[in-house]
Amino acid sequence: MATYSRLPGSVALITLQNPPVNALSAAVRQGIVDTVQRALKDPKVTSVVICGQNGRFCGGADIREFAGPMLGPPLVPMIHAIEAVDKPVVAAIEGVALGGGLELALGCHYRIAHSKALLGLPEVTLGLLPAAGGTQRLPRLIGLTAALDLITTGRHISAAEALKLGILDQVTDSNAVDLAVDFVRSVAGQPLDSRRLSTLACPCPPDVDSLLDKVMAQVRQRSRGALAPVACVQALRAAATLPYTQGMEKERDLMATLFNSGQARALQYAFFSQRVVGKWSLPSGANWNNSTGRTISKAAVIGLGTMGRGIVVALALTGMSVVAVETQEKQLAEASQAVPAMLQREAGRRSLATPPGVITFSSNLQDVSEVELVIEAVFENMALKLQVFRHLASVCGPGTLLCSNTSGLDMDQLAAVTKSPALVVGMHFFAPAHVMKLLEVVCGPRSSPEAVATAMQLGKRMGKVSVAVGNCPGFVGNRMLKPYLEQANFLLEEGATPQQVDEALEEFGFPMGVFRMSDLSGLDVGWRIRKEAGLTGPGVEPSRTRQGRRYSPLPDQVCEAGRLGQKTGRGWYQYDGPGGRVARSDPWVHIFLEAYRAQHGLVARSIAPEEILERCLYALINEGFNILQEAMAAGPEHIDAIYVFGYGWPRHRGGPMFHAGQVGLGRVLERLEHHHHNHPDVPHLEPSTLLRRLVAGGSPPVQKWREFINKDRVHSQL
Numbered sequence: 001m002a003t004y005s006r007l008p009g010s011v012a013l014i015t016l017q018n019p020p021v022n023a024l025s026a027a028v029r030q031g032i033v034d035t036v037q038r039a040l041k042d043p044k045v046t047s048v049v050i051c052g053q054n055g056r057f058c059g060g061a062d063i064r065e066f067a068g069p070m071l072g073p074p075l076v077p078m079i080h081a082i083e084a085v086d087k088p089v090v091a092a093i094e095g096v097a098l099g100g101g102l103e104l105a106l107g108c109h110y111r112i113a114h115s116k117a118l119l120g121l122p123e124v125t126l127g128l129l130p131a132a133g134g135t136q137r138l139p140r141l142i143g144l145t146a147a148l149d150l151i152t153t154g155r156h157i158s159a160a161e162a163l164k165l166g167i168l169d170q171v172t173d174s175n176a177v178d179l180a181v182d183f184v185r186s187v188a189g190q191p192l193d194s195r196r197l198s199t200l201a202c203p204c205p206p207d208v209d210s211l212l213d214k215v216m217a218q219v220r221q222r223s224r225g226a227l228a229p230v231a232c233v234q235a236l237r238a239a240a241t242l243p244y245t246q247g248m249e250k251e252r253d254l255m256a257t258l259f260n261s262g263q264a265r266a267l268q269y270a271f272f273s274q275r276v277v278g279k280w281s282l283p284s285g286a287n288w289n290n291s292t293g294r295t296i297s298k299a300a301v302i303g304l305g306t307m308g309r310g311i312v313v314a315l316a317l318t319g320m321s322v323v324a325v326e327t328q329e330k331q332l333a334e335a336s337q338a339v340p341a342m343l344q345r346e347a348g349r350r351s352l353a354t355p356p357g358v359i360t361f362s363s364n365l366q367d368v369s370e371v372e373l374v375i376e377a378v379f380e381n382m383a384l385k386l387q388v389f390r391h392l393a394s395v396c397g398p399g400t401l402l403c404s405n406t407s408g409l410d411m412d413q414l415a416a417v418t419k420s421p422a423l424v425v426g427m428h429f430f431a432p433a434h435v436m437k438l439l440e441v442v443c444g445p446r447s448s449p450e451a452v453a454t455a456m457q458l459g460k461r462m463g464k465v466s467v468a469v470g471n472c473p474g475f476v477g478n479r480m481l482k483p484y485l486e487q488a489n490f491l492l493e494e495g496a497t498p499q500q501v502d503e504a505l506e507e508f509g510f511p512m513g514v515f516r517m518s519d520l521s522g523l524d525v526g527w528r529i530r531k532e533a534g535l536t537g538p539g540v541e542p543s544r545t546r547q548g549r550r551y552s553p554l555p556d557q558v559c560e561a562g563r564l565g566q567k568t569g570r571g572w573y574q575y576d577g578p579g580g581r582v583a584r585s586d587p588w589v590h591i592f593l594e595a596y597r598a599q600h601g602l603v604a605r606s607i608a609p610e611e612i613l614e615r616c617l618y619a620l621i622n623e624g625f626n627i628l629q630e631a632m633a634a635g636p637e638h639i640d641a642i643y644v645f646g647y648g649w650p651r652h653r654g655g656p657m658f659h660a661g662q663v664g665l666g667r668v669l670e671r672l673e674h675h676h677h678n679h680p681d682v683p684h685l686e687p688s689t690l691l692r693r694l695v696a697g698g699s700p701p702v703q704k705w706r707e708f709i710n711k712d713r714v715h716s717q718l
């Protein structure tokens, strides 16, 4: 709703009320229409201020309403009516003015904001475009070039940048509503024609067509199949070339194509998934609402390799002090050079509220005795990690939280060697740890709600999307990645090339296909894990089965040939020397694959992109269903947030589990059965029981899976 009050000096104050972000729900829109009418008709009112309750102007249209029929007054005529009012209307912006919220402000004659306010038109991140006049009014106010940047990226800008661009008329460090009230009194009675943005021409550079063509090309390349960014450029082309009314028709038509698109639903699902995972819960019933975490002010990181250095920076960026420990002198010296530079660069990239914390470098584990939380990031080897945990248990105080950055080893085994297993959790970062948004918080069977709450809270402070997951081999992300990688290797055995597999995955929307990604992260990472698991190495027969299951020794043989990816200049592709970034097809690989197939009596066949996608993605998704069944993840949103924020799953496809729902669970089941029939020695293709149950249960929408799983779990226990 929206409330109306009349202030001294003939000012009407309209306050939007829809906590927490005053989104423009049907009730708020009706409230605005009613209160603007009232201000218009009230002869004692000479000017109007619109603001939002609780220090937040407006977070835009109410995204929760998109799933249903649109009720209440539409936004476009509502904003047009405000613009047409013959009394000055000022938007007093505090907190946020995003999407429809900024469009509402653009319909006002003046905009005043608090210096900490955030503004923007992020609709493109929801698979939409600013459809309440934003694509037509913003370019008329700030010019086409600047509007193209804000609308095609959807980025939030500070009040300072908005003032510089000309979106805002004034910015204040004190109360923006008070300033707006004083300001509007001062402009009451002044002509408003020039303040009605829809009546203005759109300032464009002389070569407007080449600018639009250039931006369209950049957007198409950047968006990897996402529809909304392209539609945004088309709407802005209309703003630059058509009168306002026709431009608005173009905006409306483009929005109609986007609104019901699968991509828009996927992106809105991703928006809410990111928020659902913050509300963590454990099978024990402990959750974000009934568990309290500790606020950490001093932490330590053990092991300053690539991951350890990034974790130190991520912690220091929160303002806390960090003890960075590395026992190898050479590595310590290198890290104490590299880390401060990384911290400065990252601090420069982000406008930090608090200065970064102090980092102390040491080679002595004794120096962590005073910290509240330790993150171990040594080499991925259980024996070494156990040694470190035993040492930490003897050095640290009884209340210290001990965390490991392991990417898949048993957290409970580590907890078992400490005095307080309840204070042991996994904090699995993704490289580069100070940049990647995802954090898997691994809850061992003995991890206390307080420990999980502390790790989740710390993740939020580091700006991470933290997802609580269960303790199983590979946790969630890497556990699902295993069948995906396996299928990719099997497809090479059967006739595909690394390029064909990667092209299919990149066409789907991944920034990098599986083989280019493996070359980037280093083929030796997986090779070492397979050797430690006894799957390859001296004395292991290079056959194509292991424990009765199909196994591909292809990647082992590539590594044995000294090809470890970008770091050696050769892997599944060739590069311009060690560290090269540009992947080129390598004749060696094709000769090697032919020889391999001949050696194993395999006949290459042509494999269609559809089969590549089905086998790689459905094997991954199938493992996701097993993870949900075992309660290693609380819901599909958790798996999808992990893949979108940690594994490059294209956001406009929502995530693996959402994608399965869009394809149709029946279809996924049928295709898995088909591929498992053709490859009975690949257990990862055998459909998950939960998938079968969901299909038998009528394939409920993804938002209903958690309910279905919980009911199903209770039922199966009966």
Ligand SMILES: C[C@H](O)[C@H](C)C(=O)SCCNC(=O)CCNC(=O)[C@H](O)C(C)(C)COP(=O)([O-])OP(=O)([O-])OC[C@H]1O[C@@H](n2cnc3c(N)ncnc32)[C@H](O)[C@@H]1OP(=O)([O-])[O-]
Pocket: 020, 021, 023, 059, 060, 061, 062, 063, 064, 075, 096, 098, 099, 100, 101, 103, 122, 123, 126, 128, 129, 130, 131, 132, 134, 272, 275, 276
């Ligand atoms: C016509 C027009 O052109 C078009 C079509 C549109 O306008 S499309 C809409 C365009 N608007 C946006 O894209 C802005 C989306 N929101 C945000 O970016 C952020 O929310 C925030 C504003 C920067 C605050 O961040 P926060 O970190 O302080 O809190 P939070 O946890 O994120 O949010 C707090 C709670 O508010 C909910 N929420 C936030 N914005 C919402 C919105 N626009 N609609 C509905 N719910 C919203 C959110 O789900 C969470 O709920 P719950 O989990 O507590 O149940």
